[in-house]
Amino acid sequence: MNYDDIEILFAEDSMEDATLTIRALNKSGFTNKLLHVKDGAEALDFMYCKGIYSERNPKSHPKLFLLDLKMPKMSGIQVLEKIKSDAEFKSIPVVILTSSQEDPDIAKCYSLGANSYIVKPVDSNNFFNAIKEMGMYWMILSQPAL
Amino acid sequence: MNIKEKNDKKEAFLSPDQITFHQKEKDQNNTAPGISKKKVTTPNNQKTDKTLEIVPVITKSVLQNNEKQLAEIQILKELLKAKEQLLINHVNAINTTNASIEFDLEGNILSVNEIFLAIMGYSEIDLLGKHHSVFVDPSYSKSNAYKLFWSSLKKGIYQKDEFIRVAKNGKMIWLLGSYTPILDTNGKPYKILKIATDITLAKTQFLQLAVQAQEKEKRASELVIANKELAFQNVEKEKRAAELVVANKELKFQNEQKEQRAKELIAANKELAIQSKEKEKRAAELIIANKKLAAENILKQKRKVEKEKRAAELIVTNRELAYQEKRTKELTLANDELKKAQEELEAFSYSVSHDLRAPIRAINGYTQILIEDHIDAIDDDGKNVLNGIIKNSNKMGVLIDDLLAFSKLGRKQVSAVNINMKTLVTGVISDLTIEKDENTPLFEIDELAPANGDPSLIKQVWINLISNAIKYSKYKSETRIKITSTSKNDKIIYSIKDWGAGFEMEYYDKLFGVFQRLHSQDEFSGTGIGLAIVQKIVNRHHGTVWAESKLDAGAKFYFSLPDIKH
Incomplete structure (x- = not known):
């Protein structure tokens, strides 16, 4: 698989959420190249070209991070912290996805430099709309200057 | 001695001098010529030289003599008239300033002048012919002294004194004056002239003074007696006081003696009481000692029991302490557990919201995919079922949110x-x-x-x-x-x-x-x-x-x- 030119890096341990999210993005007309990773560790492997991503072009950076907070091995917040403390990556917008408004890490995410967060609604229509709006906002903002 | 008696006495006892004096006057009066036909009052010492008797004579010579004699008579008459005038003047002079009254020898009133009437309150008609006794107290007028008084006057004895007399209104009048027997030409008394002055005021004052003086004297003497009596009483009192002091001293001494004896008795009683108490005490002590021995024995047993009891209690206490320690541990544990439970609850809340929502979201999402992408393969009944799944999974989402919001309130x-x-x-x-x-x-x-x-x-x-x-x-x-x-x-x-x-x-x-x-x-x-x-x-x-x-x-x-x- 060619890991270069990945525009959206999407870290999500839940296959269902990932499927629904990707579907929502696709249905909303986003054709951007998206890579779905299963946890935080894999996300960082991708960023730092480690493990299975050691072959990829380190100069190629995604335009948007979609980061689920609750993940095995390495949580979204750890990934966020790492990316935002790295000068090379800190300008990349990070959107946090969470299943709960009650997540105690939301406030921490903002302090670490997260650009936005989305509470994934149960209602599929609401979920679709939320992802669509998010995608539009951030992908359009992150268009490279012509 | 009352005034009346004094009066009587004075009038009753005339001094020999007075009597002698009256005798002389009588002698003088005997030498003076009297006029028998005309009543003329003359003073006793007045000397009348001649009293003429006229006897008619009828002869020529006699006539000549008569004319001569008539002329002489005329002269004599005039002389007489002049003398008479002098006498009247004399009498008037006396009557002007003195009260005067005339009595016959029996005491009946012959004449009275205005001053006398004024003093005694009578009119002339009241008195003329009345007896002298109207002027005196009946008790006196009936007395021998009164009779003696008048018999003395009858004899020609002169009376001069202060007399007490009774006025018409019954008032006592003091008169200073004299009863003078008037002698006839033969030198015999034929009437009594009384000349007097009212001295009632002075006399009354004098008597009052005298009475007051007497009273004073009486009181003074009474005071003297009273003083003597007081002095005597004081002496008596002092004597009695001294006796009382002695008696008190005696009593005090006796009381002291009694007290001392009482004290001695009390002391003796106390001593007895102490002795009996001592005895009782010793008896009690013996009883106590016996009891103590008994008690000690009991105590020994009791202590033994107590020791056992305490040992048992200590075991209990130890157990209790152990229990309490256990309880504390348990409580601490319970607290920890509670904390843990709370943490777990929070984790649970989060987990509910996070982990329960994810599958429901998946159910909802997948159903939605069926509806959107595979609707042609599903019949109407199947479509209703899919809508039911969507509706209920949505409701499940709302329930989870509400439950979460509610549990959040508690924190x-x-x-x-x-x-x-x-x-x-x-x-x-x-x-x-x-x-x-x-x-x-x-x-x-x-x-x-x-x-x-x-x-x-x-x-x-x-x-x-x-x-x-x-x-x-x-x-x-x-x-x-x-x-x-x-x-x-x-x-x-x-x-x-x-x-x-x-x-x-x-x-x-x-x-x-x-x-x-x-x-x-x-x-x-x-x-x-x-x-x-x-x-x-x-x-x-x-x-x-x-x-x-x-x-x-x-x-x-x-x-x-x-x-x-x-």
Whole structure:
């Protein structure tokens, strides 16, 4: 698989959420190249070209991070912290996805430099709309200057 | 001796000199010529040289002699007249300043002058021919002294003194004067002349003085006697006092003796008492000693028992201590467990929201995929089923959110600031979203008193209550909501009234329970968390929430919050 030119890096341990999210993005007309990773560790492997991503072009950076907070091995917040403390990556917008408004890490995410967060609604229509709006906002903002 | 007696005495005993004197006067009177035919009063010492007797003679010579004699007579007559005039003058002179009265030798009144009448208060007619005794007290007039007085006068004895006489009005009159027997030509007394002066005033004063002097003397002598008596009494008193002092001393001595004896007796009694007490004491001591011995034996046994008991108690205490220690440990453990439970609860809340939502979301999402992408392969019945899945998974999502919100309330810090309730309620009303099947409510909002509380939480209370009021009024022709407040003690009580479906008071106890509903889901949608949240919020503000209703006649909800003044 060619890991270069990945525009959206999407870290999500839940296959269902990932499927629904990707579907929502696709249905909303986003054709951007998206890579779905299963946890935080894999996300960082991708960023730092480690493990299975050691072959990829380190100069190629995604335009948007979609980061689920609750993940095995390495949580979204750890990934966020790492990316935002790295000068090379800190300008990349990070959107946090969470299943709960009650997540105690939301406030921490903002302090670490997260650009936005989305509470994934149960209602599929609401979920679709939320992802669509998010995608539009951030992908359009992150268009490279012509 | 009274005055009358004195009077009598004086008149009764004339001195030999006086008598001698009267004799002389008598002798002189004998030598003086008297006029028998004419009564002329002359003083005793007046000397009348000649008294003529005229005898008629008829011869020539005799006639010549007669003429000569007539001339002589005439001369003599004139001489006589002159003398007579002198005498009258004399008498008048005496009568002008003195009282005078004349008596015959028996004492009958012959004449009386004006002064005498004035003094005695009589008129001349009253007295002429009356006896002298009218002027004296009857007791005197009947006495021998009075008879002697008059017999002396008859004999020609001169009387001169102060006489006490009785006036017509009975008043005593003192007269200073004299009773003088007037002698006839033969030298014999033929009448008595009394010449007197009224000395009653002087005499009375004198007598009064005398009486007073006498009284004084009497009193002085009485005083002397009294003084003597007093002196005697004083001496007696002193004597008695001295005797009393002696007697007192004696008594004192006797008392002292008695006291001493009493003291001695008391001392003796005490000694006896002490001795008997000592005896008793010794007896008691012996008894005590015996008892002590007995007691010691008992005590020894008791101590033995106590030691055993204490040992047992110590065991118990140790056990108790061990138990308490255990309890403390248990409590600590329980606390830790509680903390852990709370942490777990928080984790659970999070997990519920996070992990329960994910599968439901998946169910919902996948169903949605079926509907959107594979609808042609599903018949109408299948489509209904898919819609049911979507609807219920959505509801599950809402339930989870409500449950989470409710559990969150228990952990949330409640701030206390002054809330302008009118502004807050107005804000809630303007943010309301009215569902399609609901009426646009008509609000009637009173001036609402401010209260202390957490604005975001109290806002939630109003949202829930107002939403309920709107929701449960949706089958009525109109929706009316009335909001009021009253102040009671240190609380403000807010109320919200609607005229909607209401509820049966029979189920009141379920009203504020979590997920408790009094209406069917078909009738009124909802999870049954709204009023539970209201109660939790109000309770966390130390307030109370309650309600009253009648089925189909509306409901009125009340809740109290602390007054800003408290």
